[in-house]
Amino acid sequence: MGNFSKGNLLDFSVTVNEKPAYLLxxxxxxxxxxxxxxxxxxxxxxxxxxxxxxxxxxxxxxxxxxxxxxxxxxxxxxxxxxxxxxxxxxxxxxxxxxxxxxxxxxxxxxxxxxxxxxxxxxxxxxxxxxxxxxxxxxxxxxxxxxxxxxxxxxxxxxxxxxxxxxxxxxxxxxxxxxxxxxxxxxxxxxxxxxxxxxxxxxLVECDAPLDEPFMIKTQEKRGLHLAEPGETVQNGLVRGSNWAWRKASSQLVVVGDAKSNHVNVRVADPNVELYAKGVRILNERYEKHDRGPDFQTATPELLSFYYSAQREGGRPHRVWLNLPLRTSLSGSTSRWVILLMTSTALVAFASFLFHWFNAGVNRTIGAGDVAVILVPSAIAASLLLVRESSTLNAEITKRWTVVTGFILLALWVFTMLMYGANKVDWGGGNKMRSSMPLVELVAVERVVR
Incomplete structure (x- = not known):
């Protein structure tokens, strides 16, 4: 009924002539x-x-x-x-x-x-x-x-x-x-x-009509295997790094068990699309081969190709599909907005450090500097936390999200440390805050006397 990699099958079902069949x-x-x-x-x-x-x-x-x-x-x-x-x-x-x-x-x-x-x-x-x-x-x-x-x-x-x-x-x-x-x-x-x-x-046990055409259907669910074809556990190699900047899904499909084999790969997630130019069809040894499909088309939403038995030179029995994934335009827009806000805060932070090292003994950060650092950081952090993201999109952008979140956290921690060390110049606010306890203490002593 079909050829599968050894291992567990998820939601596998097979019907013959619209009736369930049972695996041996x-x-x-x-x-x-x-x-x-x-x-x-x-x-x-x-x-x-x-x-x-x-x-x-x-x-x-x-x-x-x-x-x-x-x-x-x-x-x-x-x-x-x-x-x-x-x-x-x-x-x-x-x-x-x-x-x-x-x-x-x-x-x-x-x-x-x-x-x-x-x-x-x-x-x-x-x-x-x-x-x-x-x-x-x-x-x-x-x-x-x-x-x-x-x-x-x-x-x-x-x-x-x-x-x-x-x-x-x-x-x-x-x-x-x-x-x-x-x-x-x-x-x-x-x-x-x-x-x-x-x-x-x-191999299944079933009743099949031999005097008329009938349909065989198999269905299963597969993991995405976000790694290169040669880096999957199924093929004896370690799984690819989950922290790679560019993510690609690898799938092994059979294309040589019928007179013609049609393969369609669709991306149902609106936040993710195929990088059509990077799609590769490899042999079982993860090498590019000359016996490509009879027809192939690739768009950000769909990859479609087929092999036929009439092809000159034969055809492979199985092929690896290497499918690079990336975020769609709508998903990338919010990322660029967050990147712009984070860059603004980083530029302000770098400018402050430059002036801070040249300020001599009086090294303080002004209220304007705090505003330029914290306001863009707050906007970027809010967009990063509340933006809608699917599980697949979150996996693809995981490294970028973690790096951005770490930078924003570092900027906030730096600002809070400067505030705690009394290194923020509020335009005279520091002197008033430091002198008030002394005035109150003198007033209390006079009343007691």
Missing amino acids: PRTEHAKIYAKFLKVQASEASLSLDSDLKQFLEWIFAFTNADWQRVWGDARRSRYSSAEERDEMVLRYLLEQGIKRYTPGVPSSDDVRDWSVRIAPIRDIVSYSVGANIDSASQNPLLALPKVPFASGVDEGDIADLLDRLVKLVKDADQLSLSKTPAGEAAKRLVAAYAGYGSYWDA
Whole structure:
């Protein structure tokens, strides 16, 4: 019914012929995926035995919650070294264990040896669909704790299983270069193996009329992912900085699963618009490719494009959309007004500092200076606080808002400190205020006497 990134689905629904359909369990998905690879291997004359087929089922059924707890969100970035990667895998295997592993627990030497053996698979998968540290296809060691081995196994048995998997994927990758039916089957095998580690094809149970046309509809909600395509957690990299000056949303969409795929991206927020000139369509490795869409139009409110199966040179199965966002003209107007008010206060403050350092011992701030600093600051602060802003617009302008608010607060604090230190010249008010207590004290003493 559709291809989705592995993870939680928000408000997902699917209907077939206007009737609800029901997703198959995750393990059933994995079994069907493994059967598909078995068929492709047979057509390509490659060896895929029952033990390897069962291993593939657990690779495709892998869930990353336990692995994420070991790796940790703070360190979810590209592996800095092979040693660090092997250390995290060892911790994961020690916590989860390997069923019927006769040595008891794997050693660091075992993990290092297994990691070297699967290096060709990591390279093939990373090139095919991009690096993803949560993909068991890229790192089959992650699926070992889930495999229900029928009898006792040792490090040699696991090494043999990994070698057979590596041979299958390597042979298929080499055979996929040939323009033969076997090469086409091998190409599908490699694409399916690499893709099913990071994505899944939704399979549903439903009743469909086979003698008449019918409609299939899928619906889901996605997070905005305000980061570059290669900086999302979903793809094994840390999320982009939330404090970047320019914000862009990245979305992965399928454009190669039908005769023609039409994609429309609309901005419903009136305070936000697309930066049309900065829109990019990238491949799964986050690179710009020559196979662009058959038609594309981009405006501040809408991005629309489509791919067709008749396109010469083929088309990608998935593409990344990099969508730069910015505030609309109406939203930018209030920002420029606030910036003008804040700049006025800063200019007055800078002028005062210049005269203050050249005033010698008598360093005071006049009432006019206070008014020029505080009045624009008060207006800017009121506009900053009361202006209407959506959640998305607030996220896009967060850095600008925080910097402006900090400057306004600093100006107010400076003025209050000067007032508290009696450094504000009110045109004689200071002398009267300082002499009044003495006059009152003398008057009271005279009355008592």
